[in-house]
Amino acid sequence: HSDVKIAAGAVVCVESDIRGDVTIGARTVVHPKARIIAEAGPIVIGEGNLIEEQALIINSFPENILPDAEDIEPKTMSIGFNNVFEVGCVSQALKIGDNNVIESKAEVGRSVILSSGCIVGACCAVNTCEVIPENTVIYGSECLRRVQTERPQPQTLQLDFLMKILPNYHHLKKTVKASSTPARS
Amino acid sequence: MATLLQPEKVLYLVRGEKKIRVPLSQLYFCRYCSELRSLECVSHEVDSHFCPSCLENMPSAEAKLKKNRCANCFDCPCCMHTLSTRATNIPAPLPDDPTKTTMKKAYYLACGFCRWTSRDVGMADKSVASGGWQEPENPHTQRINKLIEYYQQLAQREKLERDRKKLARRRPFMPQAFSQHTIHVVEKYGLGTRLQRQRSGAPISALYGLSLKEGEDQKEITIEPAQALDEVEPLPEDYYTRPVNLPEVTTLRQRLLQPDFQPAGASQLHPRHKHLLMKRSLRCRKCEHNLSKPEFNPTSIKFKIQLVAVSYIPEVRIMSIPNLRHMKESQVLLTLTNPVENITHVSLYTCEEEDPDDINSTAKVLVPSKELVLAGKDAAAEYDELAEPQGFQDDPDVVTFRKSNKIGFFIKVIPQREEGDVTVAFKLRHDFRNLAAPIRNTEEVEATSEAIWLTHHVELSLGPLAT
Numbered sequence: 001h002s003d004v005k006i007a008a009g010a011v012v013c014v015e016s017d018i019r020g021d022v023t024i025g026a027r028t029v030v031h032p033k034a035r036i037i038a039e040a041g042p043i044v045i046g047e048g049n050l051i052e053e054q055a056l057i058i059n060s061f062p063e064n065i066l067p068d069a070e071d072i073e074p075k076t077m078s079i080g081f082n083n084v085f086e087v088g089c090v091s092q093a094l095k096i097g098d099n100n101v102i103e104s105k106a107e108v109g110r111s112v113i114l115s116s117g118c119i120v121g122a123c124c125a126v127n128t129c130e131v132i133p134e135n136t137v138i139y140g141s142e143c144l145r146r147v148q149t150e151r152p153q154p155q156t157l158q159l160d161f162l163m164k165i166l167p168n169y170h171h172l173k174k175t176v177k178a179s180s181t182p183a184r185s
Numbered sequence: 186m187a188t189l190l191q192p193e194k195v196l197y198l199v200r201g202e203k204k205i206r207v208p209l210s211q212l213y214f215c216r217y218c219s220e221l222r223s224l225e226c227v228s229h230e231v232d233s234h235f236c237p238s239c240l241e242n243m244p245s246a247e248a249k250l251k252k253n254r255c256a257n258c259f260d261c262p263c264c265m266h267t268l269s270t271r272a273t274n275i276p277a278p279l280p281d282d283p284t285k286t287t288m289k290k291a292y293y294l295a296c297g298f299c300r301w302t303s304r305d306v307g308m309a310d311k312s313v314a315s316g317g318w319q320e321p322e323n324p325h326t327q328r329i330n331k332l333i334e335y336y337q338q339l340a341q342r343e344k345l346e347r348d349r350k351k352l353a354r355r356r357p358f359m360p361q362a363f364s365q366h367t368i369h370v371v372e373k374y375g376l377g378t379r380l381q382r383q384r385s386g387a388p389i390s391a392l393y394g395l396s397l398k399e400g401e402d403q404k405e406i407t408i409e410p411a412q413a414l415d416e417v418e419p420l421p422e423d424y425y426t427r428p429v430n431l432p433e434v435t436t437l438r439q440r441l442l443q444p445d446f447q448p449a450g451a452s453q454l455h456p457r458h459k460h461l462l463m464k465r466s467l468r469c470r471k472c473e474h475n476l477s478k479p480e481f482n483p484t485s486i487k488f489k490i491q492l493v494a495v496s497y498i499p500e501v502r503i504m505s506i507p508n509l510r511h512m513k514e515s516q517v518l519l520t521l522t523n524p525v526e527n528i529t530h531v532s533l534y535t536c537e538e539e540d541p542d543d544i545n546s547t548a549k550v551l552v553p554s555k556e557l558v559l560a561g562k563d564a565a566a567e568y569d570e571l572a573e574p575q576g577f578q579d580d581p582d583v584v585t586f587r588k589s590n591k592i593g594f595f596i597k598v599i600p601q602r603e604e605g606d607v608t609v610a611f612k613l614r615h616d617f618r619n620l621a622a623p624i625r626n627t628e629e630v631e632a633t634s635e636a637i638w639l640t641h642h643v644e645l646s647l648g649p650l651a652t
Contacts, residue, residue, distance in 0.1 A: 119300055136432075139264065139299040146263060146451065147432040149305045 003042075006175045011163050013170040020059070025049070025081065029162045032170055034085075041074030046081035046098075050155055050162075055085040058092055062110060080116075082154040089120075099151045117151030189503045197494075198542055198642035201226030206545075206644060212494035213476045215469040216619055219637055221494055222469055227476055232464040235483035238267045242483050243461060254458035257315055261296035262439060262454035268294040268303075270314055294318065294456060306452055321455050323445040335406045466490075496524045499531055499559060499615055501643055504593055508651035511603050514551075516595045517647060523559035523590040527618060532556045533596075534612040542642045543610050550609040551597040553583040562590040600650055607647040614640045 004018050009026035012018070016030045020038025024030065025047035033053045036043060040061045051057065059077040080098035085091060090107045097116040102108060106120045109127035114120075118132045121139035126132070135148050166172070192208035199205045199212060199221045213222045234248040235241060236255035243255075259268040270292050277289040291310035294303040303318075304310070311317030323329075433451050440447045448454055467477040478490040504518040523529045533552035536543040558577055577587065585593040600607045616636040 121298070137300045144264075144299075145432065146299060146301070148300055148302070150302075152300070 004173070006173055007047075008175045010175060011166050012173040012175075013166060014173055015170065016173075018173075027159060027163070029159055029166065031055075031166075038077070040072070041076050043077045043079070045079045046083075048082045048154060048156075048159065049079065049085070050083070050159060051085045052087045054088045056090045057085065058090070059094070060092060060110075084152075084155055086122075099154060101152050117148075119148075119152060189506065194503050194646050195501050196644045196646075197221060197498075198644070199223040199226065204542070209494050209498060209500050213467065214492055214494040214497045215472060215474065215476060216492060216497065217472045217474050218469060219617065219619065219639060221498070221641065222476060224467075226470060227467040228470055229465050229467060232466050232479060233481055233483070234461045234463050236459055237462050238459060240483045242481070248461055251458075253461045255461060256458065258459040259294055259318065259456040260442075260459050261299065261301050262306075262443065262456050263301040263451070264296060264299040265442070266296050266298040267459065268296055268456055271295045272314070273310070275310070292317070303456065306455055308455070318456070320457060321446070325445075331406075331408055335408045338406055497617065498639075498641065499523050499529060499613070501613065501645070503645060503647070506647050509548075509598065509600050509607050509647060509649075510651060511600050514597050514599050517598050517645075518585060518593055518595060519645075520591055520593045521557065521559060523562055525618070526561040526563070528561055529559045529615055530556050531559060531613060531615045534614065536610050536612060536642070545608045545644055546610040547602045547605060548598050548600040548607045548609050548647075550599075550611055552611050553580075553594060553596070555580060555583065557584070557592060557594060559592060560587075560590050598647065604650070606649055608644060609647065610642060610644045612640050613643050614638055 003021040005023045006012050007024060007026045007028075010024050010028045010030070012024060012028075012030040013032040013034075015032035017033075017035040017037070018024075018030075019036075021042035022036050022038050023042070023044045024036075025045055027047050028045060028049040028051070030036070030051045031053045034051045035054075035056045035058070036045070036051070037056070037058045037060070039059060041059050043057065043059050045051075045057075057077075057079070059075070061072070075094055077094050079096045080100075082099045083096060084101045086102060086104040086106075088105045089102045091102055092110040093108045093112045093114055094110060095113045097114055097118075099117045100114045101119045103120060103122040103124075105123045107125040107127070108114070108120055109125075111129035112126050113131040115132060115134045117135040119137045119139075120126055121137065121143075123141070124138050124143045126138060126143065132138075133147070135151055137146050137148050138144070139146075192210050195208060196206040197209050197212060199207060201223060203225060205223045205225060207223050211223070213224075213227065214220070215222050231245065234243045234245060234253065236243070236258055238258045239255065241255065241257070243251075260266070261268050271294075272290045272292050274288040275291045277287060289312065291312065292314050293308075293310045295301070308318075435448060435451050435454060439451075439454060440449070443454070443457060446453065446455075464479045464481075464483070466475055466479065468475050475490050476492045477488060479486075479488050500522045502520045502522070504520050506517050507515045509515055521531060532555075535550055535552055536546070560577070579587060579592075583594050585595065587593075596609075596611075598607065598609055615638070617639050618636050
């Protein structure tokens with residue numbers, strides 16, 4: 001009954017909480033206790049992403065609109081590839097590009113658009129309505145910013161390791177080809 | 186409720202050169218003078234230098250040579266965090282055979298907090314893990330060194346003149362008796378530490394620390410005076426119209442941490458070696474005894490000598506405050522803790538009218554008139570479940586509870602002002618047995634030391650009036 005489409009090659013643990021219309025690309029690892037909730041629209045997650053424990057990716061209704069109102073179009077949240085969502089982060093951004101890192105306990109609001117190579121530092125809350133330019137690092141208690149010269153490296157080593165080890169200790173959700181019928185969770 | 190336990194609520198008065206009101210946890214107690222001392226009435230001396238990240242000890246002479254910076258550790262120029270060395274594998278051609286490539290390790294510096302890397306400023310990766318990183322050279326070093334030499338010579342000449350003026354009967358190199366203001370002077374050639382008396386009348390010469398080596402030839406060093414230029418480089422034409430690239434502009438803090446260069450652009454921010462921290466020992470100015478002497482090892486947090494006030498003076502803490510109303514009497518519950526191992530007798534007195542110490546109190550206070558007895562601190566008492574009840578007769582109106590070395594008691598507070606915070610003050614008088622004094626009579630069976638009665642002025646801040 002759920003609309004979770006998990007591509008072949010993705011490792012999604014059973015203990016993760018995925019609700020709504022979610023598509024997960026290949027080589028993505030979703031740790032146990034991660035939550036991906038598509039309330040106000042579908043979520044499309046690309047390839048090679050790393051979503052750690054207690055991370056929350058939520059496509060929720062904006063605060064001042066009731067869920068029952070008729071005239072809201074469901075907006076798709078799209079997440080690119082090679083992103084890292086560290087432990088305990090909260091991401092509501094509608095559009096996330098590639099090679100971004102959202103560090104532990106960071107919060108990204110709904111009106112933010114992360115381009116590529118951005119790093120939102122630990123405990124930083126970004127709630128502005130803007131497109132964060134490429135290769136920006138947001139750090140510190142006052143969310144200072146600087147631009148780095150190269151994008152953060154994709155976590156290929158970590159992804160390979162996890163894809164080998166996680167199945168030894170957790171049951172995985174069933175994968176399905178994206179074009180066929182939805183999978184049972 | 187935890188806010189009542191904050192140490193800033195209870196202040197003790199220190200009667201030193203200045204009258205300072207500080208919580209007891211920040212005070213020291215000189216048991217030879219039997220007085221409280223704060224950080225302002227002790228002299229601070231440097232014990233040893235160490236690097237905060239690699240915890241390497243450094244002798245003072247070496248520290249002075251390296252300008253108080255560590256040789257191995259670097260600070261991020263962007264966020265001042267400690268930099269860590271990371272390695273990557275890069276293909277590099279073999280020296281024998283240029284066509285084949287082998288993986289070699291290349292090291293670069295990276296900051297874990299703001300993700301700054303040494304590649305951001307164009308520093309090439311090094312092939313050795315440590316020791317390969319150089320700080321950029323200051324272009325004015327030569328001129329500065331020459332100026333320093335000239336002024337050192339000037340200082341030497343001034344010192345000779347001053348010594349000549351001194352009376353001949355006192356040899357200038359004899360260590361003078363300990364007195365009010367003594368400062369530590371480490372001579373360059375390791376003549377040992379010399380304690381020089383800083384004369385209270387004369388101002389400190391700015392060149393005091395620079396002294397020439399003994400017996401050096403008195404070369405006449407001349408310097409050219411700095412030349413004032415008439416023409417200044419003009420600003421670039423688009424200075425006012427060019428849009429500012431904000432990420433490239435350095436903050437003032439980043440700029441001023443590198444006073445040699447003060448780069449305006451973030452791409453010229455080079456990392457600097459990490460600043461050393463020091464361990465200091467404190468010495469009472471009156472009796473010149475050490476009050477606090479840390480251990481030499483940088484990894485150890487213990488002290489060789491630790492005469493802190495909390496381990497000698499009974500501590501007053503606020504336990505609960507009722508609603509305070511203007512001109513109405515309320516009872517505030519306080520606790521008194523006894524830090525020493527023998528029984529302590531404490532009496533409290535209200536401050537008299539026109540007490541010069543009593544400037545902050547905004548309420549009248551009535552303290553218990555009887556003497557309070559505190560049991561000694563027994564380290565094993567917490568493990569002893571069948572503790573025998575202590576045979577103290579407590580007045581239940583005054584003493585609410587008693588638990589090993591702590592008692593709770595009431596004071597009555599009558600706020601005098603309609604607005605503002607309520608502050609009360611009283612005097613705390615307790616007996617102190619000085620265990621530092623030597624036992625004069627070895628024939629005595631009991632090693633009783635005399636009890637001195639000490640009086641302290643305590644101020645409590647009880648917060649605002651209840652609305």
